Amino acid sequence: MSNENNQEKRFNIEDFSKKSEEFYSSIKAELELTFKGKYAALDPESRRYWIGDTPTEALTKAKEEFPNKLFYFLQVGSSATFNIQSIISRSHLKPKYDFARQY
Amino acid sequence: MILHGSIDDKNQLWVPIEVAGDTEHREISALLDTGFTGELVLPLHIAVPLGLKLVGISSCTLANGLETKQMLFSASINWGTQKRLVTAIVVADIEEVLMGVSLLHGYTLLVDYQQKQLVIKEPGTDDPQIAGSAGSTEQKS
Numbered sequence: 001m002s003n004e005n006n007q008e009k010r011f012n013i014e015d016f017s018k019k020s021e022e023f024y025s026s027i028k029a030e031l032e033l034t035f036k037g038k039y040a041a042l043d044p045e046s047r048r049y050w051i052g053d054t055p056t057e058a059l060t061k062a063k064e065e066f067p068n069k070l071f072y073f074l075q076v077g078s079s080a081t082f083n084i085q086s087i088i089s090r091s092h093l094k095p096k097y098d099f100a101r102q103y
Numbered sequence: 104m105i106l107h108g109s110i111d112d113k114n115q116l117w118v119p120i121e122v123a124g125d126t127e128h129r130e131i132s133a134l135l136d137t138g139f140t141g142e143l144v145l146p147l148h149i150a151v152p153l154g155l156k157l158v159g160i161s162s163c164t165l166a167n168g169l170e171t172k173q174m175l176f177s178a179s180i181n182w183g184t185q186k187r188l189v190t191a192i193v194v195a196d197i198e199e200v201l202m203g204v205s206l207l208h209g210y211t212l213l214v215d216y217q218q219k220q221l222v223i224k225e226p227g228t229d230d231p232q233i234a235g236s237a238g239s240t241e242q243k244s
Binding site: 013014016017020041053054055056059060063070071072073074079080081082083084085086 | 134136138139140141142144157158159160161162163164165166170172173174175177187188189190192201203205208
């Protein structure tokens with residue numbers, strides 16, 4: 001079955017993030033050796049990754065192969081991908097974590 | 104091309120850009136936020152009508168140190184001579200669009216608080232002088 005199947009799945013951000021971070025842990029040493037500071041788009045299902053100078057560049061490369069998938073973005077060697085110093089409260093951020101998607 | 108933004112009474116920096124999704128486009132003033140390391144943060148009320156496409160998840164560290172997972176959306180922007188894709192974080196309860204420093208990669212940013220002028224030089228543009236009126240763009244020959 002293709003990774004980009006037509007079945008509707010429940011998508012959970014925390015599960016997806018956990019699988020993605022586990023995948024990243026397995027390739028972290030390799031990536032940090034070569035791509036520290038760059039951005040990566042990860043696909044934990046296919047265990048593939050794409051690298052770019054910006055998240056958008058990594059996304060563009062990933063979309064060439066999987067145009068409808070969701071990816072996990074991170075900055076190689078950084079604990080968090082983005083800092084937003086003008087936002088303090090989590091309540092400002094979109095709270096809905098579970099939703100259905102098709103891909 | 105030399106781009107001109109503006110500086111408001113609170114000394115905040117504003118940059119005019121056009122943001123587009125699958126269904127709409129909109130001209131907006133973005134608050135230039137050097138404390139934001141990404142490309143764009145959009146308020147929910149602006150993002151929804153644009154029809155942005157969800158592209159993934161990322162982690163963000165907020166000002167209080169809290170780390171949170173955020174959904175990333177794909178948008179296109181027109182800024183100066185550049186039309187480019189960006190990844191945007193959508194936030195529920197803010198009013199301003201935030202432009203982060205990732206969008207400034209390769210650009211030169213000049214801020215003159217004495218004359219209240221903000222000038223941004225696109226990559227490949229020579230002679231980044233502070234000149235011209237705020238909130239507009241001009242083609243440099």
